[in-house]
Amino acid sequence: MTSERPKILTDKTHIPGIETFDVYRKNGGYSAVEKALKTMTPDEVVEEVKKSGVRGRGGAGFPMGMKWSFLAKPEGVPRYLVCNGDESEPGTFKDHWLMKTIPHLLIEGMIVSSYALGANTSYIYVRGELMYVVRILEKAIAEAKAAGFLGKNILGSGYDLELYVQPGGGAYICGEETALLESLEGKRGNPRNKPPFPAVKGLYQCPTVVNNVESIATTSWIVNNGGDAYAAIGIGRSTGTKLISASGHLKKPGVYEIPLGLPVQEFIYSDEWCGGIRDGHHLKAVVAGGSSVPILPAAMLLKTASGEDRLMSYESLSDGGFATGTMMGSGGFIAMDETACVVKNTWNFSRFYHHESCGQCSPCREGTGWMEKVLHRIEHGHGSMHDIDLLVDVAKKIEGNTICPLGDAAAWPVASAIRHFRDEFEWHITHPQEATRPGAIFKGHMELV
Amino acid sequence: MKVTIDNITIEVEPGTTILQAARKIGPEVAPPAMCYYEPLKASGGKCRACLVKVTAGSEKDPRPMPKLVPSCITQVQDGMIVENTVNEQVLETRKGIVEFLLLNHPLDCPICDQAGECHLQDFSFQHGVQQTRYEEERRTFEKQDLGPNIQLHMTRCILCYRCVFTADQITGNRVHGVLNRGDHAEISTYIEKAIDNDFSGNVIDVCPVGALTDKTYRFKNRVWFTKPVDAHCDCEKCSGKVTLWYRGDEVIRVTARKNQWGEVLEFICNTCRFERKNTADWTIEGPTKVARHSVISANKYGANKIVPEFARRLAASQYKDVHEGRDTSQLNIKQLPEERFKQLIPPAGESAVAGIRSIQNWADDK
Ligand SMILES: Cc1cc2nc3c(=O)[nH]c(=O)nc-3n(C[C@H](O)[C@H](O)[C@H](O)COP(=O)(O)O)c2cc1C
Ligand code: SF4
Ligand code: SF4
Ligand code: SF4
Numbered sequence: 092m093t094s095e096r097p098k099i100l101t102d103k104t105h106i107p108g109i110e111t112f113d114v115y116r117k118n119g120g121y122s123a124v125e126k127a128l129k130t131m132t133p134d135e136v137v138e139e140v141k142k143s144g145v146r147g148r149g150g151a152g153f154p155m156g157m158k159w160s161f162l163a164k165p166e167g168v169p170r171y172l173v174c175n176g177d178e179s180e181p182g183t184f185k186d187h188w189l190m191k192t193i194p195h196l197l198i199e200g201m202i203v204s205s206y207a208l209g210a211n212t213s214y215i216y217v218r219g220e221l222m223y224v225v226r227i228l229e230k231a232i233a234e235a236k237a238a239g240f241l242g243k244n245i246l247g248s249g250y251d252l253e254l255y256v257q258p259g260g261g262a263y264i265c266g267e268e269t270a271l272l273e274s275l276e277g278k279r280g281n282p283r284n285k286p287p288f289p290a291v292k293g294l295y296q297c298p299t300v301v302n303n304v305e306s307i308a309t310t311s312w313i314v315n316n317g318g319d320a321y322a323a324i325g326i327g328r329s330t331g332t333k334l335i336s337a338s339g340h341l342k343k344p345g346v347y348e349i350p351l352g353l354p355v356q357e358f359i360y361s362d363e364w365c366g367g368i369r370d371g372h373h374l375k376a377v378v379a380g381g382s383s384v385p386i387l388p389a390a391m392l393l394k395t396a397s398g399e400d401r402l403m404s405y406e407s408l409s410d411g412g413f414a415t416g417t418m419m420g421s422g423g424f425i426a427m428d429e430t431a432c433v434v435k436n437t438w439n440f441s442r443f444y445h446h447e448s449c450g451q452c453s454p455c456r457e458g459t460g461w462m463e464k465v466l467h468r469i470e471h472g473h474g475s476m477h478d479i480d481l482l483v484d485v486a487k488k489i490e491g492n493t494i495c496p497l498g499d500a501a502a503w504p505v506a507s508a509i510r511h512f513r514d515e516f517e518w519h520i521t522h523p524q525e526a527t528r529p530g531a532i533f534k535g536h537m538e539l540v
Numbered sequence: 541m542k543v544t545i546d547n548i549t550i551e552v553e554p555g556t557t558i559l560q561a562a563r564k565i566g567p568e569v570a571p572p573a574m575c576y577y578e579p580l581k582a583s584g585g586k587c588r589a590c591l592v593k594v595t596a597g598s599e600k601d602p603r604p605m606p607k608l609v610p611s612c613i614t615q616v617q618d619g620m621i622v623e624n625t626v627n628e629q630v631l632e633t634r635k636g637i638v639e640f641l642l643l644n645h646p647l648d649c650p651i652c653d654q655a656g657e658c659h660l661q662d663f664s665f666q667h668g669v670q671q672t673r674y675e676e677e678r679r680t681f682e683k684q685d686l687g688p689n690i691q692l693h694m695t696r697c698i699l700c701y702r703c704v705f706t707a708d709q710i711t712g713n714r715v716h717g718v719l720n721r722g723d724h725a726e727i728s729t730y731i732e733k734a735i736d737n738d739f740s741g742n743v744i745d746v747c748p749v750g751a752l753t754d755k756t757y758r759f760k761n762r763v764w765f766t767k768p769v770d771a772h773c774d775c776e777k778c779s780g781k782v783t784l785w786y787r788g789d790e791v792i793r794v795t796a797r798k799n800q801w802g803e804v805l806e807f808i809c810n811t812c813r814f815e816r817k818n819t820a821d822w823t824i825e826g827p828t829k830v831a832r833h834s835v836i837s838a839n840k841y842g843a844n845k846i847v848p849e850f851a852r853r854l855a856a857s858q859y860k861d862v863h864e865g866r867d868t869s870q871l872n873i874k875q876l877p878e879e880r881f882k883q884l885i886p887p888a889g890e891s892a893v894a895g896i897r898s899i900q901n902w903a904d905d906k
């Protein structure tokens with residue numbers, strides 16, 4: 092690890108006992124709460140977050156300060172901040188790691204952010220499978236409350252905040268912000284039609300901001316160091332650092348905090364980060380931002396269409412649109428070497444979206460199951476050539492026509508896999524016996540790196 | 541405020557949705573609605589049958605909307621321009637929606653009590669393609685009795701949520717009605733519990749398909765052989781305004797009255813629906829005007845006098861009628877290509893009976 096790399100979220104995570112209030116506090120924790128509540132107005136906090144240029148880390152990358160400034164503020168109506176800790180996308184596991192490793196960083200961020208937004212009740216919605224994380228957070232909240240950082244009249248500032256942790260019921264769809272709000276209200280987690288957006292009508296029909304765990308966790312640093320200092324890190328409109336959940340055939344998978352703008356090549360191959368592809372193997376394909384984003388062949392990921400080095404930034408990853416680019420997404424970086432079967436992987440993703448569709452709108456409800464079944468057929472050697480075009484067409488009919496982006500998220504992996512790996516799909520159809528052999532490796536004209 | 545739909549401009553109240561505005565113009569431009577139901581709060585937005593293209597958001601901000609929007613829940617803005625039947629992308633998407641809705645649908649119309657007044661039949665006939673590309677096994681459920689008078693064929697359900705909202709809004713205070721997710725979601729026992737209620741029978745009327753049917757009418761007759769008559773009675777529970785469905789002199793079914801969009805005008809109680817099946821229970825007002833459903837109206841008015849709604853809707857002449865005399869000079873007019881009409885219009889002079897037959901043939905083919 093080189094020391095000059097900026098660390099915003101992970102500078103203290105190596106300290107033993109950092110999950111306890113005392114150790115966190117001794118290492119400078121909760122200074123952002125003191126600074127914000129004692130020396131800044133809520134609007135000044137919003138201003139710093141705006142200046143920082145930090146973008147939502149939950150997937151869509153919407154500028155956080157801008158989202159905050161859209162929050163409606165009608166008289167006499169409560170406002171809410173809801174932290175999205177549902178993290179259920181295949182390939183993404185950074186929020187889970189952050190919450191269990193340094194829970195007080197999130198709680199400190201929640202206090203600062205709630206103060207900025209004028210919320211007196213805030214929620215952290217945690218993925219249902221992670222009950223032990225719920226307990227860690229509840230313990231941390233109790234500690235912070237005992238120390239006077241939560242509850243009534245925090246630090247004598249006159250500001251009150253109650254913070255609650257709500258475990259989900261184990262549905263991926265409850266990570267979609269409006270489904271999350273429904274679930275938080277005790278209802279079935281069906282996404283709402285938008286508009287109205289949560290900023291106008293959110294939790295209990297009141298103005299609400301929903302932000303990702305990582306997004307909220309950055310706010311303490313921004314308050315302490317200023318928005319300009321944050322914006323100085325990163326590249327262009329991709330400011331600051333980002334947690335990447337690296338998995339797959341890498342030498343060193345794990346959660347990394349990277350400065351945005353790091354070359355993809357360096358992230359994969361440098362010993363400072365993933366350390367390259369496992370010995371004796373070569374990189375074939377990468378899903379760079381969690382299962383929802385388009386899969387790219389290795390060469391296309393490392394270089395943009397114009398031949399430049401691709402960087403780990405929102406702009407560079409999406410350079411070339413879907414024809415040659417992908418998306419930053421939630422930062423779930425899944426690397427596959429030549430032993431991975433793209434057809435099988437696509438089927439597997441499809442199975443996930445089929446299982447997780449809430450079933451409200453017909454294109455997603457019916458289309459996800461259809462794609463899954465056709466992919467299953469191809470993967471198991473019973474496909475026909477027109478199945479490939481059928482998949483493209485079904486994906487197209489889902490995309491953009493659904494209530495929430497889960498429909499798109501189900502369509503993109505299928506469409507992109509066929510776009511870039513069509514010959515592998517065809518091979519499964521023309522050589523079913525070979526392709527369905529255990530350990531079969533496609534050796535078509537595929538560029539490995 | 542002004543809104544232009546398929547080149548026809550009309551004036552509507554603020555808060556009107558695109559679908560409502562289109563319905564005001566008339567059935568020729570009204571998008572199909574499989575989940576939206578005006579009498580039920582919060583309905584709509586789910587089936588995506590009503591997606592339309594907004595080519596200009598408003599007078600102030602004339603940019604087109606990037607995606608197709610659900611017309612049933614999208615409010616018009618002053619100066620909005622909408623394309624429905626004149627937009628190829630909309631029609632193409634709608635074909636996809638039909639295909640999706642039919643994907644897991646049994647299409648057992650020949651033994652389905654809803655046949656002839658089924659919105660899914662109408663929708664797929666008007667907007668669908670003739671073949672499915674689905675080769676996989678369809679999902680099925682066991683039939684379920686919801687109390688003594690209502691039967692649920694979950695296999696035919698399109699998850700429009702109308703019955704859920706009905707159970708929620710007119711039969712007492714409950715929230716859920718759907719279990720599980722995705723294509724394995726089902727309307728379930730929650731409804732069963734709510735069904736012991738004076739107004740529960742209304743879920744039959746709101747259901748666009750044959751998923752919720754009246755057990756007292758089960759297999760009694762095909763709807764196009766019955767005679768609908770408006771009638772009323774003095775009822776202490778509801779308005780008592782109903783439609784009686786006769787076979788000969790026998791009342792074989794009682795339903796609420798519906799408007800031309802198939803929406804219930806006034807919900808009726810279970811006593812009127814299930815127990816008052818004698819002419820003596822009612823004061824007869826006269827034949828029911830059936831505006832929407834081709835098959836029923838064909839029977840009522842005689843086969844040769846009326847062109848079925850679905851064919852009429854697609855007729856080029858009618859399409860032109862709607863647009864005649866309107867100032868379309870400033871608008872971005874896109875006509876449907878000639879060949880499309882050729883495909884869609886039944887040969888000249890085709891009667892309603894032939895239209896019905898083609899529905900049947902088409903259904904039998906499936
Ligand atoms: C199907 C689906 C699942 C999602 N899951 C998550 C999730 O687990 N965590 C998350 O932060 N955002 C998730 N999102 C994105 C949220 O809707 C929302 O955009 C995000 O929480 C906003 O926070 P941010 O602006 O800080 O990124 C999901 C979106 C969709 C459509
Ligand atoms: S897109 Fe899928 S998950 Fe989202 S609302 Fe529609 S059916 Fe539910
Ligand atoms: S009549 Fe309607 S609900 Fe019944 S089987 Fe046919 S399409 Fe399905
Ligand atoms: S049972 Fe009928 S009304 Fe209820 S959701 Fe299904 S199709 Fe809609």
Ligand code: FES
Nearest residue numbers: 585586587588612
């Ligand atoms: S009628 Fe509009 S989405 Fe169903």
